[in-house]
Amino acid sequence: MQNTPETPSGKPIPEAMDAQPVPAENPMIKKRWFGRGIYGSKDVPIRVLDACIGVMIAAAVILMLWGAMHPGFSIKFDTGIQDVTVEAQKVKHGEKLTEPQAPLRPGYTLVGWSTTPEPDVNLWNFTANAVENEFTLYAVWQPDDGIVVKFDLNGGTVDGRTEVDPIRVTFGEAYGELPTPAREGAEFAGWQYSDKIITAETPVLMTGEHILTATWK
Structure with missing residues (x-):
């Protein structure tokens, strides 16, 4: 015979006070994910x-x-001109470059700086573009209208004229074709500037207007 638990007073404990069984999980109810x-x-x-x-x-x-x-990226500048340099800049990722002062190249105007050398030009926008890696920027130059060169025939003529029209040349490039004057009783010995003979192949080293003088022998 099974003994029934009793209270201190000797009365049996009601079954309702026994531990209640845990209800089984309903498989139809999904867990909340x-x-x-x-x-x-x-x-x-x-x-x-x-x-x-x-x-x-x-x-x-x-x-x-x-x-x-990260110490930053080194951005270099290539002017394309011998002995003319622009200091490189150290810039961190996501920052912008400071546009350098345009280097001096007589007879040319700096258009901008390109991420690729000419003839392919991809100008860098210093206001909008941010640095993401190291690279070199290349100067893009545009020739000015040219340097005016006048001629002193020094007693000679060109096609019967005592004056000849001036020409325009570009600094660093050759003068190109020059007029050939004539003078009675003399032979043309060439054009002269600052005690130097100037020929069609001579590079222009003067930065401003100048006069070539005919020499005779």
């Missing part, structure tokens, strides 16, 4: 969003640490 909260009005997978947010935070932290520790 979704929720709203801070994620918006539509149900979204919370665990997936948490993982994405964690990855984004980690990436942002890594990028900040990398930017703080």
